[in-house]
Amino acid sequence: MSVEKMTMMNIIGKVNEVDGVLKDLLKTKKVDLVSALTQIEENNFLFDVSDENVDRLIDLNYITSYEKDDNFEEVIKKGEDLKSSLNIDFDSSSVDVNADMMKREEIENEIEKIYQEVQEPKIMIHALEKEVNYLENFHANSFKEVQDFTVTIGELRDMEYFSFKMGILSKEDRNKLKKNYENILAILLHTGTSVDGEVYFVLYPTKLEEEMKRILRSLNFREIIIPKEYSGTPQEIREKLEKNKERLHSEIQGQQKVLEEIKNRNKDRIKGILDQLWLISKLDAIKEKIAISKKYFYFSGWVAQSDVDEMKSILGGHEDMLVMFKDDTSIKPPTKLKNNWFFEPFQWLVNLYGTPAYNELDPTPFVGLSYMLFWGIMFGDLGQGAVMVLAGMYLKKRMRLFGGLLSRLGIASMIFGTLYGAVFGIETLIPALWMKPFENINDILMVSIFVGVAILLVSYVYGIINAYKRHDIEEGLFGKEGVAGVILYLMLLAMVGGSMLGIQLIPMPVGIAIAVLALLAIVFRLPLTHLIEKKRPLHGDDVSGYYVESIFSLVETFLSMLSGTISFIRVGAFALTHVGLFLAFETIGHMMGSTVGNVIVMIIGNIFVLGLEGLIVFIQGMRLQYYELFSRYYKGDGQEFKPVSLEK
Amino acid sequence: MGNERRFSAINTKIRVMRSRFLKDDDYITLMEKDKVTDQIKYLKESTDYGGILQEIEDLDDIQKVELQLDRYLVMQFEKIVKYFSDDYEKLFKALMFRYETEDLKLYLRALARGEDLEKSVKISVVRSAYYSFSYEKIKTAKSLEDFIEKLKGTKFYDVLYPYRHEVYTKLLFYMEMNLDRLYFSYLSEAAQKLSKADREIFNELLGENIDLLNIEWIYRGLKFYNLLPEELINYTLPNGRYFSYRDLKDLCYGDVNHLKEVVSGTKYKELVNEDRDIDLYMEIRIQRHLYDKFKNAFTKGKLDISISIAYIHLLEFEIRDIISILEAKKYGLSYYETKEYLVRTIKGSDE
Numbered sequence: 001m002s003v004e005k006m007t008m009m010n011i012i013g014k015v016n017e018v019d020g021v022l023k024d025l026l027k028t029k030k031v032d033l034v035s036a037l038t039q040i041e042e043n044n045f046l047f048d049v050s051d052e053n054v055d056r057l058i059d060l061n062y063i064t065s066y067e068k069d070d071n072f073e074e075v076i077k078k079g080e081d082l083k084s085s086l087n088i089d090f091d092s093s094s095v096d097v098n099a100d101m102m103k104r105e106e107i108e109n110e111i112e113k114i115y116q117e118v119q120e121p122k123i124m125i126h127a128l129e130k131e132v133n134y135l136e137n138f139h140a141n142s143f144k145e146v147q148d149f150t151v152t153i154g155e156l157r158d159m160e161y162f163s164f165k166m167g168i169l170s171k172e173d174r175n176k177l178k179k180n181y182e183n184i185l186a187i188l189l190h191t192g193t194s195v196d197g198e199v200y201f202v203l204y205p206t207k208l209e210e211e212m213k214r215i216l217r218s219l220n221f222r223e224i225i226i227p228k229e230y231s232g233t234p235q236e237i238r239e240k241l242e243k244n245k246e247r248l249h250s251e252i253q254g255q256q257k258v259l260e261e262i263k264n265r266n267k268d269r270i271k272g273i274l275d276q277l278w279l280i281s282k283l284d285a286i287k288e289k290i291a292i293s294k295k296y297f298y299f300s301g302w303v304a305q306s307d308v309d310e311m312k313s314i315l316g317g318h319e320d321m322l323v324m325f326k327d328d329t330s331i332k333p334p335t336k337l338k339n340n341w342f343f344e345p346f347q348w349l350v351n352l353y354g355t356p357a358y359n360e361l362d363p364t365p366f367v368g369l370s371y372m373l374f375w376g377i378m379f380g381d382l383g384q385g386a387v388m389v390l391a392g393m394y395l396k397k398r399m400r401l402f403g404g405l406l407s408r409l410g411i412a413s414m415i416f417g418t419l420y421g422a423v424f425g426i427e428t429l430i431p432a433l434w435m436k437p438f439e440n441i442n443d444i445l446m447v448s449i450f451v452g453v454a455i456l457l458v459s460y461v462y463g464i465i466n467a468y469k470r471h472d473i474e475e476g477l478f479g480k481e482g483v484a485g486v487i488l489y490l491m492l493l494a495m496v497g498g499s500m501l502g503i504q505l506i507p508m509p510v511g512i513a514i515a516v517l518a519l520l521a522i523v524f525r526l527p528l529t530h531l532i533e534k535k536r537p538l539h540g541d542d543v544s545g546y547y548v549e550s551i552f553s554l555v556e557t558f559l560s561m562l563s564g565t566i567s568f569i570r571v572g573a574f575a576l577t578h579v580g581l582f583l584a585f586e587t588i589g590h591m592m593g594s595t596v597g598n599v600i601v602m603i604i605g606n607i608f609v610l611g612l613e614g615l616i617v618f619i620q621g622m623r624l625q626y627y628e629l630f631s632r633y634y635k636g637d638g639q640e641f642k643p644v645s646l647e648k
Numbered sequence: 649m650g651n652e653r654r655f656s657a658i659n660t661k662i663r664v665m666r667s668r669f670l671k672d673d674d675y676i677t678l679m680e681k682d683k684v685t686d687q688i689k690y691l692k693e694s695t696d697y698g699g700i701l702q703e704i705e706d707l708d709d710i711q712k713v714e715l716q717l718d719r720y721l722v723m724q725f726e727k728i729v730k731y732f733s734d735d736y737e738k739l740f741k742a743l744m745f746r747y748e749t750e751d752l753k754l755y756l757r758a759l760a761r762g763e764d765l766e767k768s769v770k771i772s773v774v775r776s777a778y779y780s781f782s783y784e785k786i787k788t789a790k791s792l793e794d795f796i797e798k799l800k801g802t803k804f805y806d807v808l809y810p811y812r813h814e815v816y817t818k819l820l821f822y823m824e825m826n827l828d829r830l831y832f833s834y835l836s837e838a839a840q841k842l843s844k845a846d847r848e849i850f851n852e853l854l855g856e857n858i859d860l861l862n863i864e865w866i867y868r869g870l871k872f873y874n875l876l877p878e879e880l881i882n883y884t885l886p887n888g889r890y891f892s893y894r895d896l897k898d899l900c901y902g903d904v905n906h907l908k909e910v911v912s913g914t915k916y917k918e919l920v921n922e923d924r925d926i927d928l929y930m931e932i933r934i935q936r937h938l939y940d941k942f943k944n945a946f947t948k949g950k951l952d953i954s955i956s957i958a959y960i961h962l963l964e965f966e967i968r969d970i971i972s973i974l975e976a977k978k979y980g981l982s983y984y985e986t987k988e989y990l991v992r993t994i995k996g997s998d999e
Contacts, residue, residue, distance in 0.1 A: 218882035
């Protein structure tokens with residue numbers, strides 16, 4: 001239930017062991033990586049100078065950051081290529097992380113062999129597909145309109161005094177030609193459609209070849225060249241095209257079979273290599289943070305102190321390793337929250353605001369308890385609570401933390417539902433163990449304020465402890481959220497609250513005297529701190545500015561105490577809203593007149609309240625946490641502990 | 649969106665922008681200066697172009713002035729485009745396409761003269777940011793074929809590709825026609841999506857422009873390039889205002905004299921006015937006609953597209969005239985000779 005103590009783990013090991021060591025460390029998911037070079041620069045790699053360590057010491061002079069092997073990028077690319085051309089489904093979760101690491105040259109050789117074998121059929125398929133495309137695009141429909149022609153292209157080609165061209169014209173250009181047809185010595189015939197547009201056939205006297213070319217060019221005519229092998233009638237050409245297409249398709253299939261055969265023959269080998277490649281590329285990405293010299297590698301990372309023994313035993317399995325643990329370093333450790341199963345889902349709420357700093361109290365348990373309490377009071381209903389518990393259990397598979405949160409809130413609802421005697425909004429089914437909110441409006445509002453005051457006081461305590469941990473005297477002792485602030489708040493409570501309730505908790509003059517002292521402490525907090533710390537001068541540069549600001553901040557202090565306290569009245573108010581909403585649905589149900597109608601309205605009412613009011617109460621609860629409470633005690637400027645792993 | 653909402657803000661803004669143009673007095677003062685340096689200094693210190701010309705140190709560098717004014721034009725363009733969305737925005741982008749084709753033409757001419765592209769043509773970088781072709785890529789082209797190949801993947805490739813083996817003398821004519829055809833068809837396409845009122849205004853402005861270009865092309869095609877009439881008619885632009893396809897066909901199948909005769913019976917008669925050399929003055933006469941047209945449109949414009957379109961063109965004409973004045977001074981032209989090369993007529997300049 002706290003922030004885990006961290007320690008910096010520095011490792012020096014033999015370069016050839018690096019892949020194995022990294023893999024073992026990643027598998028634990030308990031190490032947060034830090035740049036090893038910065039650690040070395042800050043002299044955190046300290047070890048005894050003894051005979052056996054001399055080598056390591058000398059090697060420190062040749063240290064550099066790890067650089068990716070560009071040649072190997074090529075290999076990884078080939079692996080990707082293989083994956084796509086052999087159509088292999090690669091699932092990173094099926095990678096056997098325990099497999100031994102192969103040598104890089106070995107992988108390269110293996111992959112090269114298969115890659116070469118795949119190249120030939122692959123290139124063939126590519127060329128064949130291109131040809132099919134060409135046939136389909138250009139010729140497939142180019143003769144559609146002239147299918148019943150009996151003249152062959154061959155005969156046309158052989159004509160002595162006439163020539164022809166086929167090509168594509170846009171509609172606009174076709175119109176231009178049409179309008180000027182009387183001046184053009186050519187016959188124009190629409191023969192079909194290709195992908196790029198309408199195809200036309202132009203027949204003209206060979207003598208006018210040059211003129212015709214110029215005219216066609218001015219119309220953006222794009223010529224289609226018909227290969228020599230096609231020389232029959234349009235019908236024959238079409239059939240030949242179909243035949244050619246079929247031939248090409250069967251050739252493609254043949255080549256695909258070759259690929260399939262290669263795939264089946266090498267199945268296990270390919271899988272093994274791809275696994276290795278995946279592992280290596282993962283490890284390479286991580287290696288950017290390690291340092292390397294001629295013989296050794298240098299690795300740094302945060303681990304929890306409780307995991308130190310585990311790390312030692314893992315690393316002990318590797319030969320010739322030097323492992324050092326160091327508790328305090330100049331860099332701020334990441335925060336690893338450790339909470340038991342019950343409070344863990346509330347970590348999500350805390351992290352949503354900010355991760356606690358390493359030296360800050362983990363507010364999770366407090367947040368958990370207070371949030372459940374607010375929720376229960378606002379949303380007390382045995383039946384709906386049960387629905388939430390079930391929904392939470394269902395969601396747990398997909399959204400672990402949110403699902404957990406929902407079921408815990410559901411439990412709170414159920415408890416308060418029993419206390420209120422409410423099941424699915426029906427107040428008459430079971431007796432109230434405590435009270436019915438709607439029948440005791442003043443009581444429930446009072447209770448919520450009392451609860452709020454209690455929780456505020458706890459948050460003051462948290463704030464003071466956090467200030468103590470930060471060694472922050474100014475805030476902790478004299479701040480408006482520190483000791484002085486609490487005293488002021490307590491005095492105000494005793495005097496104002498007491499007079500409201502009609503009991504004297506503290507004699508008025510005494511109360512006022514203590515409150516004034518606390519106020520003075522807040523106003524003079526900077527000089528007082530400097531007095532204790534023996535710092536001079538007592539104030540900063542702008543003395544009058546400091547006091548102006550300080551005195552005005554008192555106004556804010558009073559306001560925030562007042563509004564913070566009253567703010568909790570919403571907890572009671574929402575308990576009333578909850579019942580009130582159901583009352584409305586119940587009235588509508590009665591108006592329906594029939595039992596069936598009544599039941600339907602209650603069901604709709606329940607869904608409405610669970611969805612809409614549930615959302616509102618959820619947000620109001622967060623507001624109280626983040627705004628009224630966190631602002632008093634929590635900074636949340638820490639860095640989350642992010643262990644490296646092979647998974648992402 | 650209705651035209652009231654679309655244009656009330658931008659038209660007000662453009663009227664303010666227009667008020668920053670040079671006045672007639674400015675033009676007179678500019679022409680009266682003795683040296684180019686004095687002229688540029690005057691532009692820098694006494695006109696609204698001072699801001700954009702601020703960084704010019706060398707007061708002899710006309711090309712730099714041109715580039716900066718160009719930058720100014722693009723900036724104004726960007727300002728205007730911001731006020732529009734959807735189809736109107738697209739129309740303005742299409743207008744921008746003309747600069748692209750104009751710059752390509754510059755390149756082609758340089759290529760025809762056998763110049764080194766990297767040295768001879770400077771395209772404003774601000775402009776080229778909007779281009780579909782890569783300025784960096786094409787400026788290294790060594791031959792026409794190479795040049796066209798480097799345009800692959802743009803709209804220009806398809807229309808220029810058939811001419812890659814053409815001899816340079818005729819080539820320019822062919823290519824310019826094709827590029828203009830590309831631009832106008834792109835523009836008409838964009839214009840068809842405007843609201844009905846705007847479409848009519850735009851078609852009217854565009855229609856006369858198309859007429860003028862068609863006349864010019866047919867004239868040049870007949871007189872200098874000996875094109876086949878069939879070819880010539882195919883290159884003409886559709887959607888002219890006063891010259892239908894039939895009229896143009898009549899011109900294509902006739903000779904130059906026939907063309908002069910026909911045109912002198914229309915509102916474009918100034919084009920074939922024999923008082924001055926027709927060949928030399930045709931270009932500037934076209935510009936003058938368009939200038940008057942846009943000036944008129946700007947004055948009459950209500951809550952419609954005419955003001956913004958007219959502004960862009962008027963600004964172009966202004967820049968063109970400023971540069972003409974600077975160039976004229978550089979080549980030692982007299983005050984009265986200079987005026988011959990300006991698009992505008994300047995009131996009070998004859999005194």
